[in-house]
Amino acid sequence: MSSHIPIVARKEFDDAGRSKLLWSLIGLLVGLVVIGYTAIWYTVDDVTAAEALSFVGTPLQVIIPIAALIAGYMAVVGERRSGSIKLLLGLPPNRTDIVFGKLLGRTAVVGLAVGLAFLVSLVLGAVFFGSVPFVDWLGFAAVSVLFGTTFVGLAVGVSAGVATRGKSMAIVVGLYMVFVALWELLTAGPYYLIYDEGPPVEPETWYLVLDQFNPIFAYTNLANTIVEGSIFPFQFQYGLQSTEAYGLTPAERYPGDAPFYLQDWFGVVVLLFWLVVPVAIGYYRFQRADL
Amino acid sequence: MSAIEISGLTKEYGDLTAVDDLDLTVDDGEVFGFLGPNGAGKSTTINMLLDFTRPTAGSATVLGYDAQAESDSISPRVGVLPEGFDIYPRLSGRRHIEFAAKTKAADDDPEAILRRVGLSADDADRPAGDYSKGMRQRLATGMALVGDPDLLIMDEPSTGLDPHGIREMQDLVRSEAERGTTVFFSSHILEHVEAVCDRVGVLNEGRLVAVDTIDGLREEIGGGATMTLTLADGTAEAREVAGSVPGVTEVTASGRTLECTITDPAAKAEVVTALAGAGTTIEDVRIEEVSLESLFTALTNGDEADAAGDAEGIGAGGPETETEVAR
Numbered sequence: 001m002s003s004h005i006p007i008v009a010r011k012e013f014d015d016a017g018r019s020k021l022l023w024s025l026i027g028l029l030v031g032l033v034v035i036g037y038t039a040i041w042y043t044v045d046d047v048t049a050a051e052a053l054s055f056v057g058t059p060l061q062v063i064i065p066i067a068a069l070i071a072g073y074m075a076v077v078g079e080r081r082s083g084s085i086k087l088l089l090g091l092p093p094n095r096t097d098i099v100f101g102k103l104l105g106r107t108a109v110v111g112l113a114v115g116l117a118f119l120v121s122l123v124l125g126a127v128f129f130g131s132v133p134f135v136d137w138l139g140f141a142a143v144s145v146l147f148g149t150t151f152v153g154l155a156v157g158v159s160a161g162v163a164t165r166g167k168s169m170a171i172v173v174g175l176y177m178v179f180v181a182l183w184e185l186l187t188a189g190p191y192y193l194i195y196d197e198g199p200p201v202e203p204e205t206w207y208l209v210l211d212q213f214n215p216i217f218a219y220t221n222l223a224n225t226i227v228e229g230s231i232f233p234f235q236f237q238y239g240l241q242s243t244e245a246y247g248l249t250p251a252e253r254y255p256g257d258a259p260f261y262l263q264d265w266f267g268v269v270v271l272l273f274w275l276v277v278p279v280a281i282g283y284y285r286f287q288r289a290d291l
Numbered sequence: 292m293s294a295i296e297i298s299g300l301t302k303e304y305g306d307l308t309a310v311d312d313l314d315l316t317v318d319d320g321e322v323f324g325f326l327g328p329n330g331a332g333k334s335t336t337i338n339m340l341l342d343f344t345r346p347t348a349g350s351a352t353v354l355g356y357d358a359q360a361e362s363d364s365i366s367p368r369v370g371v372l373p374e375g376f377d378i379y380p381r382l383s384g385r386r387h388i389e390f391a392a393k394t395k396a397a398d399d400d401p402e403a404i405l406r407r408v409g410l411s412a413d414d415a416d417r418p419a420g421d422y423s424k425g426m427r428q429r430l431a432t433g434m435a436l437v438g439d440p441d442l443l444i445m446d447e448p449s450t451g452l453d454p455h456g457i458r459e460m461q462d463l464v465r466s467e468a469e470r471g472t473t474v475f476f477s478s479h480i481l482e483h484v485e486a487v488c489d490r491v492g493v494l495n496e497g498r499l500v501a502v503d504t505i506d507g508l509r510e511e512i513g514g515g516a517t518m519t520l521t522l523a524d525g526t527a528e529a530r531e532v533a534g535s536v537p538g539v540t541e542v543t544a545s546g547r548t549l550e551c552t553i554t555d556p557a558a559k560a561e562v563v564t565a566l567a568g569a570g571t572t573i574e575d576v577r578i579e580e581v582s583l584e585s586l587f588t589a590l591t592n593g594d595e596a597d598a599a600g601d602a603e604g605i606g607a608g609g610p611e612t613e614t615e616v617a618r
Contacts (some may be wrong), residue, residue, distance in 0.1 A: 004394055007390070007393050008464040011379075011382075011390050012349055014382065014386070015379055015381055015382055018381035018382070018418070019381060041484060062443040082377040083375045083377040084374040084378060084379055086341075086343060086371075086373035086374075086375065086376040087371075087373060087376045087377070087378065087431060087434065088343065089342075089366075090341060090342060090366070090369075090370075090371030090372075090373050090376075090434075090435070091366065091371075091390075091391055091394040091395065091434070092363070092366045092367045092394045092395055093366075093394055094362065094363055094366070238379070259605060288345075290338075290343070291338070291343040291344065
């Protein structure tokens with residue numbers, strides 16, 4: 001029975017609470033919001049609180065994954081290398097408790113950091129720009145916490161599935177690079193090879209399905225449906241697809257009514273995919289590993 | 292019921308066989324010492340008992356439960372001091388004990404546990420990352436004691452402890468044994484095991500080369516000893532007298548010193564009586580017993596080449612001797 005998950009999660013959270021990591025993550029996210037809001041307030045006239053909210057979405061899509069990956073990539077493998085996992089497994093918690101307890105504990109840490117950043121944005125939004133669209137704000141915060149959870153899951157999954165810290169870091173950094181720097185090459189590249197042209201604004205459906213599986217796109221697409229203004233996904237562009245297509249959601253690029261798997265809310269499924277699959281693979285490998 | 296039952300347990304890492312077809316039974320309530328040089332496979336065996344490592348073949352039960360399939364039933368009843376562990380550097384010593392108590396749903400008083408393993412209240416409040424190696428060992432021992440386990444499994448418990456700490460550890464093992472706890476612990480140093488164990492098993496290169504009580508092992512050595520006598524004058528005649536005593540296999544003489552190799556313990560007194568009867572004045576008698584250490588060395592001799600100069604007492608060449616001055 002895996003009844004020790006909350007105990008392990010609690011210990012993780014306590015442990016993280018004493019680490020500089022948590023506080024620097026919170027500092028980073030909160031600082032970002034403070035600086036962003038102040039800068040907008042100083043430089044732009046006539047900004048509503050809703051628009052200000054969408055401005056912070058741009059840096060958040062970069063900072064949240066990095067913060068979550070840092071918080072998670074050592075979760076299991078770090079204890080495995082130091083040997084503290086033997087102390088933990090010598091007690092009643094088993095490997096299942098460790099993986100899911102850590103996932104829960106580290107998610108709580110990242111969730112706390114993101115939550116605090118949004119609380120600050122609520123306060124600053126009210127102070128600088130008057131009324132805050134509360135429902136938008138809440139929805140954006142929820143999506144951002146989910147986005148953070150996805151990357152914590154990705155990192156914890158990787159950390160459970162490998163035997164050394166270096167491998168964990170390499171895989172985590174590699175995946176982040178794929179999402180930010182290589183995604184267009186990996187999706188539009190094959191498209192180009194198959195059809196002798198880059199994806200137009202209205203490409204083949206399979207391309208739209210594949211392209212939207214970037215969790216960063218999923219986040220910006222979801223955020224764009226919630227807040228006013230538009231958050232452009234941050235990524236390296238190679239000019240393989242038509243320039244008008246950048247920043248359009250899959251639903252917008254689909255001719256006619258988009259099927260459910262191309263609608264905006266499907267981004268939630270994408271985020272859950274990147275949460276569940278790495279954890280499942282890491283858990284499977286960790287269960288079978290010799291420690 | 293036996294506390295630990297190991298049958299045919301084997302662990303291979305590629306070409307290397309770390310544990311080779313091991314059979315061993317540890318009875319309920321006994322203190323069992325698991326001996327062997329570094330790299331003999333002790334930790335691998337213990338890791339398989341704790342399901343840290345999965346066997347290539349064979350199986351083991353701990354407290355009647357299968358070590359692999361039913362490990363969740365084992366861990367709440369067992370206290371574990373693993374080898375090569377680390378503590379959580381940011382959490383205090385007390386928090387470690389509280390955490391262990393929470394996982395075992397035990398209501399132990401953390402202070403009492405910390406006192407038992409020799410950590411003060413001041414130490415308990417500090418982050419464990421500031422602890423010395425010995426203190427970490429004590430803290431982990433404390434975590435193992437939480438919840439009054441039926442079985443203590445300790446891998447090299449004397450690691451990082453000074454001689455005083457080792458004595459405290461031995462006292463702790465004794466007092467746990469008196470409470471009815473079965474103790475299974477490993478060591479590469481015989482004298483740490485000798486003082487507290489009911490039985491020992493000696494592991495070498497993954498194979499069990501001896502399982503016996505400490506007394507049984509002593510018997511195996513027999514009363515073997517070397518007796519050195521210092522005489523008042525010449526030794527030529529004395530050498531013949533000593534050599535004629537039954538149970539004396541060899542006598543060498545140099546100057547006023549006679550060295551007799553004894554196989555039967557009773558021969559020692561007879562040598563003295565015989566020499567005195569022959570009119571020789573004996574100024575001093577020293578008896579050097581062949582120690583358990585030398586048996587241990589002999590049993591694990593295969594590793595000698597690799598381990599040369601590695602650990603004191605084991606790595607050295609010929610039989611080690613223990614000096615006793617006769618009264």
